[in-house]
Amino acid sequence: MATKRKRGNSWHYIVKRAGVLPKPVYLSFDVEKEGDEYVARLEALLDRGIVPEEFAQPKSEAKLLRSRVAEYQSRQAVSVDDAKLLPVVLSRLPIGITLAELTFHWATEWVTSMKRVQNLSPSTIRHHVGALSRALDWLAAQGDLPTNPLRLLPRGYSTYTDDDAAAVVAIEGARKEDQERDRRLEEGEEERIRAILDGAKPAGRQRALELHNKESLQLLFDMALETAMRMREMYTLTFEQIDIKRRTIFLDKTKNGSKRQVPISSVLLAKLQAYDGNYDGRPFPWWDGDLSKDVLKKVTSRLSRQYDRIFQAAGCVDLNFHDLRHEATSRLFERTTLSDLEIAKITGHKDARMLARYANLRGSNLAERLW
Numbered sequence: 001m002a003t004k005r006k007r008g009n010s011w012h013y014i015v016k017r018a019g020v021l022p023k024p025v026y027l028s029f030d031v032e033k034e035g036d037e038y039v040a041r042l043e044a045l046l047d048r049g050i051v052p053e054e055f056a057q058p059k060s061e062a063k064l065l066r067s068r069v070a071e072y073q074s075r076q077a078v079s080v081d082d083a084k085l086l087p088v089v090l091s092r093l094p095i096g097i098t099l100a101e102l103t104f105h106w107a108t109e110w111v112t113s114m115k116r117v118q119n120l121s122p123s124t125i126r127h128h129v130g131a132l133s134r135a136l137d138w139l140a141a142q143g144d145l146p147t148n149p150l151r152l153l154p155r156g157y158s159t160y161t162d163d164d165a166a167a168v169v170a171i172e173g174a175r176k177e178d179q180e181r182d183r184r185l186e187e188g189e190e191e192r193i194r195a196i197l198d199g200a201k202p203a204g205r206q207r208a209l210e211l212h213n214k215e216s217l218q219l220l221f222d223m224a225l226e227t228a229m230r231m232r233e234m235y236t237l238t239f240e241q242i243d244i245k246r247r248t249i250f251l252d253k254t255k256n257g258s259k260r261q262v263p264i265s266s267v268l269l270a271k272l273q274a275y276d277g278n279y280d281g282r283p284f285p286w287w288d289g290d291l292s293k294d295v296l297k298k299v300t301s302r303l304s305r306q307y308d309r310i311f312q313a314a315g316c317v318d319l320n321f322h323d324l325r326h327e328a329t330s331r332l333f334e335r336t337t338l339s340d341l342e343i344a345k346i347t348g349h350k351d352a353r354m355l356a357r358y359a360n361l362r363g364s365n366l367a368e369r370l371w
Helices: 032-047 065-075 080-091 104-116 122-141 162-172 189-197 214-227 231-235 266-274 293-313 323-335 340-347 352-356 359-369
Strands: 003-007 010-015 025-029 248-251 260-263
Touching: 003 032, 010 032, 025 032, 065 080, 065 122, 080 122, 104 122, 104 162, 189 214, 189 293, 214 231, 214 266, 214 293, 214 323, 231 293, 260 340, 323 340, 340 352
Parallel strands: none
Antiparallel strands: 003 010, 010 025, 248 260
């Protein structure tokens, strides 16, 4: 909101907009109504991320995104994947784009162009956004950005809407088919999530997240990665269902309506033995034993939002808690010699087609089983 003062016979305005205007704008009008109307139109443009040319910083003086990302790569440890991807991302953005232009409006327009113009798959869009977002986190921490606009993108931003599909049809004559969600933990993400759960300060923020029941949040995260269990199956557990000696979790009723036994890995066993939480016979504190649908739905929603905050703070773009089940199932295929049927008994997948997409994870092992 602009600051307005009357000095003598004229009205003076100061318009500030961090991350949009390169510097405060000072305006003076003899007529108050004229000044109010002009400033209202100016602020409406600024709200949309549009800076009139007379108030824009010359490109030669502005901080260019390309040069600042290059500095980020030279001063910060960057993953191999990001080092390869960032040049590709930048090559598809305007050469002269500046940090001041990186608004939420720009972020949404960029994602839309990746769908409608470049026709990229949702997973590729997430990878592009993730790589650049980690660079912008660093710039925000340096004070070059007031906030990282890519962190403001809504959940599911990479999924094609009906309007996106219609635009693709108009250009290419074929609707872009959205892929099955295959989000897995990328390099460094698990370590960053664990750091946030341990109380580390998120990049670009002044303080760590305030996490209630931190130990329980850590155990639920570990259990998800080690068992491929669903969130509700875990937070409704009782200690009677956890047999430490037999290293087995007994699920009485699951989403598919059947019982199943989930083995406890050595990693999870150590975590359970070190955990001292006990909430009326339950290891987790968020559920009071009420099995009504409304109560379970509220608990799931509340926990999902909590982990969304944690994942966002860790820089894990578009990751949700259910993706951990996909990650855990993938690890069972990659790291064990269990058969598909044995894995299905652990994860509770009833339809063999649901597990078919994991088959390629074990493709490299097939040759070893031939004569």
